[in-house]
Amino acid sequence: MRKSPFYTEDYELELEKAFERRLEEIADIILNQAKKQMDLLQDFRELHNLVNDLSDRALDIGFTDEQRHRLSDLYELRKDGLKREKLGEMNGIIEKMNDAQELVDYWESMKWYLLDNRPYLGKEFESLMAQKFDATMIKLKAPRGPAQPEKGRP
Numbered sequence: 001m002r003k004s005p006f007y008t009e010d011y012e013l014e015l016e017k018a019f020e021r022r023l024e025e026i027a028d029i030i031l032n033q034a035k036k037q038m039d040l041l042q043d044f045r046e047l048h049n050l051v052n053d054l055s056d057r058a059l060d061i062g063f064t065d066e067q068r069h070r071l072s073d074l075y076e077l078r079k080d081g082l083k084r085e086k087l088g089e090m091n092g093i094i095e096k097m098n099d100a101q102e103l104v105d106y107w108e109s110m111k112w113y114l115l116d117n118r119p120y121l122g123k124e125f126e127s128l129m130a131q132k133f134d135a136t137m138i139k140l141k142a143p144r145g146p147a148q149p150e151k152g153r154p
Contacts, residue, residue, distance in 0.1 A: 023062045030054075030061060031070055038078040044120035047082070051075040083125060094132060100140045107133050 034054055041047045051071065054061075058068050090110065097103045110133075114126045 024064060027061055027063050027067050031067060035074050038074060044082060044117045047078060048120055079120060083121060090129060094136050100137060103133065103137055103140060
């Protein structure tokens with residue numbers, strides 16, 4: 001159109017606007033697909049790699065600033081959800097334990113998981129889990145005295 005000897009600037013602007021709208025729609029579709037993919041992932045590293053890949057290609061894809069922020073928000077929400085799931089899973093397992101050695105064995109396996117995922121979970125999550133393990137260990141090692149009689153009974 002630009003090489004045409006006729007006035008086409010208004011057509012060029014309309015085409016450019018249509019192109020920008022469609023590019024934004026496509027980027028939104030990509031974000032929706034990414035969210036679906038994130039929801040399926042259970043591994044922090046895979047989730048991080050997916051988001052990093054999309055972030056690296058954000059300019060090529062044509063993400064707006066708003067879409068880049070949305071990608072970041074989707075990542076943080078999914079990461080927080082995975083943290084809650086993992087915390088619930090670990091709490092459930094810890095609460096069912098009745099043996100100190102069983103707890104130590106579980107901690108030995110979990111500390112490597114926590115260390116490996118520290119970049120995604122954070123040191124605070126690791127400390128929280130260590131505190132839960134310590135509290136459970138104290139509870140398991142507490143001496144259990146004879147049953148106390150009910151009030152009013154000999």
